[in-house]
Amino acid sequence: MTDRLDIDGISKRYGEVFALRDMTFDVRAGELYGFVGSNGAGKTTAMRVILGVLAPDAGEVRWAGQPLTLSTRRRIGYLPEERGLYPKMKVGSQLTYLARLHGMSATDAKASADRWLERLGVAGRRDDEVQKLSLGNQQRVQLAASLVHDPRILVLDEPFSGLDPVAIDVMSQVLREKAAEGIPVMFSSHQLDLVERLCDRVGIVRGGQMVAIGPVDELRSTGARRILVDGPRADTGWADDLAGVRMVSREGTRTMVELDDGTDDQTVLRAALATGPVRGFGERRPSLTELFRHVVSEDVPAEDGSQR
Amino acid sequence: MTWDAVWLIAVREMMARAGSKVYRIGSIVMVLAVVGSVIATKLIGGDDTGSTVGFTPSVAQLAAPFQSVASAVGQTVTTSAVDETAGERRVRDGELDALVTGTPAGLRVVVKKDLPEDLRSALTALARQLALDDQITRVGGDPAAVNGAVGSASFVLRTLNPPRQHEDARLLLAIVVGILVYISIMVYGQIVAQGVVEEKTSRIVEILLTTIRPWQLMAGKVLGIGLVGLAQLSVVMVAGIAAGYATDSFTFPSALAGSAALWAVVWFLLGYLVYALVFAALGALVSRQEDVGGVTAPAVMLIVLPYVAGILILPADPDNEFVTVLSLIPLFAPFLMPMRSALDVAPLWQVVVSIGLTLLLIVVLVWLAGRIYRNAALRMGSRVKIKDALRAD
Numbered sequence: 001m002t003d004r005l006d007i008d009g010i011s012k013r014y015g016e017v018f019a020l021r022d023m024t025f026d027v028r029a030g031e032l033y034g035f036v037g038s039n040g041a042g043k044t045t046a047m048r049v050i051l052g053v054l055a056p057d058a059g060e061v062r063w064a065g066q067p068l069t070l071s072t073r074r075r076i077g078y079l080p081e082e083r084g085l086y087p088k089m090k091v092g093s094q095l096t097y098l099a100r101l102h103g104m105s106a107t108d109a110k111a112s113a114d115r116w117l118e119r120l121g122v123a124g125r126r127d128d129e130v131q132k133l134s135l136g137n138q139q140r141v142q143l144a145a146s147l148v149h150d151p152r153i154l155v156l157d158e159p160f161s162g163l164d165p166v167a168i169d170v171m172s173q174v175l176r177e178k179a180a181e182g183i184p185v186m187f188s189s190h191q192l193d194l195v196e197r198l199c200d201r202v203g204i205v206r207g208g209q210m211v212a213i214g215p216v217d218e219l220r221s222t223g224a225r226r227i228l229v230d231g232p233r234a235d236t237g238w239a240d241d242l243a244g245v246r247m248v249s250r251e252g253t254r255t256m257v258e259l260d261d262g263t264d265d266q267t268v269l270r271a272a273l274a275t276g277p278v279r280g281f282g283e284r285r286p287s288l289t290e291l292f293r294h295v296v297s298e299d300v301p302a303e304d305g306s307q308r
Numbered sequence: 309m310t311w312d313a314v315w316l317i318a319v320r321e322m323m324a325r326a327g328s329k330v331y332r333i334g335s336i337v338m339v340l341a342v343v344g345s346v347i348a349t350k351l352i353g354g355d356d357t358g359s360t361v362g363f364t365p366s367v368a369q370l371a372a373p374f375q376s377v378a379s380a381v382g383q384t385v386t387t388s389a390v391d392e393t394a395g396e397r398r399v400r401d402g403e404l405d406a407l408v409t410g411t412p413a414g415l416r417v418v419v420k421k422d423l424p425e426d427l428r429s430a431l432t433a434l435a436r437q438l439a440l441d442d443q444i445t446r447v448g449g450d451p452a453a454v455n456g457a458v459g460s461a462s463f464v465l466r467t468l469n470p471p472r473q474h475e476d477a478r479l480l481l482a483i484v485v486g487i488l489v490y491i492s493i494m495v496y497g498q499i500v501a502q503g504v505v506e507e508k509t510s511r512i513v514e515i516l517l518t519t520i521r522p523w524q525l526m527a528g529k530v531l532g533i534g535l536v537g538l539a540q541l542s543v544v545m546v547a548g549i550a551a552g553y554a555t556d557s558f559t560f561p562s563a564l565a566g567s568a569a570l571w572a573v574v575w576f577l578l579g580y581l582v583y584a585l586v587f588a589a590l591g592a593l594v595s596r597q598e599d600v601g602g603v604t605a606p607a608v609m610l611i612v613l614p615y616v617a618g619i620l621i622l623p624a625d626p627d628n629e630f631v632t633v634l635s636l637i638p639l640f641a642p643f644l645m646p647m648r649s650a651l652d653v654a655p656l657w658q659v660v661v662s663i664g665l666t667l668l669l670i671v672v673l674v675w676l677a678g679r680i681y682r683n684a685a686l687r688m689g690s691r692v693k694i695k696d697a698l699r700a701d
Binding site: 048052054070073074076078086087088089093097098101102103145146149 | 317514517519521
């Protein structure tokens with residue numbers, strides 16, 4: 001049995017409001033999983049259920065095939081969305097304390113705290129109070145706090161917020177290493193370019209439900225094919241008469257068209273050439289950001305409408 | 309691991325609190341206040357050591373009669389024989405309170421500025437005594453025999469409401485104990501509330517609760533802060549008692565101070581547990597330090613009420629029935645019972661009953677506060693209603 005993290009049909013309701021509705025996904029061992037969705041979509045609630053600090057109304061969370069217990073939850077490394085450290089406690093003793101609460105011996109905890117502070121480039125701040133650090137350094141310490149007890153699962157809520165490019169590289173590198181150790185790593189982020197670059201798979205959440213799951217490439221290639229044509233002489237309606245082709249947008253000399261299945265892109269090229277020179281012609285796949293906008297702006301399916 | 313975690317949390321709390329400047333300065337101020345008040349009582353009641361009066365050779369034979377006259381009117385005096393010049397110098401230096409000179413028939417008294425009232429009455433009595441002796445001798449009587457008969461004349465006193473022994477000392481102890489227990493419970497209860505909110509504000513509670521249970525976090529916090537408070541209270545009381553001995557201020561059996569201190573510790577522990585649990589639960593309802601004052605106000609009122617009642621009523625009327633009833637109620641007992649014990653007006657059965665009731669309340673509060681804390685600790689934002697926090701998650 002691999003150390004896969006299964007989130008199986010979890011629901012959570014506050015009064016009349018569904019925070020989570022039958023959410024199901026899995027984070028495989030050794031995988032970097034991006035968890036995206038607009039504010040209030042239920043990402044943090046889902047993470048709290050995984051951490052066991054919030055009991056779901058239905059569904060369960062399993063790790064390596066077994067429901068999570070208090071002792072397995074101690075193996076989770078968690079980075080909360082907002083700062084989760086004692087502001088007036090020294091960096092070093094804070095990390096040692098957290099490691100010990102997770103069951104490490106005093107000496108192991110100290111060694112591990114020192115190792116991560118070194119690794120994340122904040123070893124020099126060991127004896128400073130957390131509140132004296134810059135926001136970026138606080139976030140590094142926060143990451144160290146989620147790693148210090150040598151977790152077997154990583155759940156990170158907005159780990160990249162407030163980091164400078166160098167810190168983002170360090171953070172990305174550490175997450176990749178952790179995944180390479182065979183640990184399921186999931187993180188939420190609004191920096192979609194980063195998610196696109198880093199993650200093996202992505203889950204998009206809307207209204208407490210998972211609406212799209214898959215590798216970024218796969219998600220990007222779903223939907224109709226789009227082609228971007230750059231024809232300086234083409235007039236506004238040059239593609240209107242082509243069967244199975246719709247114009248999506250036109251900016252300056254550039255036209256974006258959408259092709260129905262089975263439509264040959266070469267007919268589009270011929271039509272474009274008929275208007276004059278063509279400077280550019282190519283398939284255009286949506287970025288994760290566009291995909292995200294598209295998915296999030298869709299109406300909630302009618303069958304769930306009654307529950308809202 | 310269950311209790312290991314509680315202890316780890318308690319140790320962190322102790323380091324965080326005891327390491328702070330506020331704690332060190334507060335402890336020093338409290339020690340100084342208690343030691344200062346012990347010394348102040350010595351200075352205020354310091355007249356007991358008596359006055360020193362010098363007698364010149366011309367009236368040297370009056371030193372002994374003066375002492376007996378002074379003691380008859382309740383004064384303790386020391387006499388010393390000096391010659392006139394040395395005597396005047398010593399009066400000027402403040403070593404002598406008065407210098408008696410002249411002749412037995414014509415007494416002259418030298419003082420630096422003015423004659424203290426008690427010495428004036430003693431010296432007046434002496435002068436009258438001398439005049440009386442003179443008259444008795446003239447009518448052929450024996451002054452010694454007359455004085456003996458007069459001196460032994462007395463009456464039998466029957467007190468309807470016998471005063472307690474060392475009443476003043478007990479009153480002082482009751483007030484000191486009342487203030488110390490009140491301050492300690494108030495301060496450390498508030499620290500618990502602030503600590504709970506601090507963990508919510510900083511969101512570290514989210515991280516902590518992934519690895520430990522809410523009750524462990526609450527128990528560790530209450531335990532750690534309580535031990536810090538106990539240490540401070542003990543230091544203050546030991547310093548006060550030590551100062552009392554060192555300056556010889558205790559004019560009463562030391563057991564009185566000892567038992568008052570012991571009851572203060574017992575009731576601090578009981579009262580702290582009650583209010584720490586209340587404050588922990590109330591603190592968990594809010595997410596910002598600014599809201600702590602508002603949410604804990606009802607509990608603060610519950611602490612102030614018995615304290616004010618005790619301090620205002622008990623010194624004048626130790627047997628007051630209203631206070632007696634209040635002192636049996638668990639929420640109020642921690643402030644009133646130690647004062648009543650110090651005043652020696654609390655029968656054993658009342659002490660036992662109020663301790664029992666308070667322990668019972670603590671058991672109930674452990675359950676209640678644990679539930680509220682568990683359900684409210686992770687709810688950020690606006691104030692959580694107690695009703696919602698009590699409802700099952």
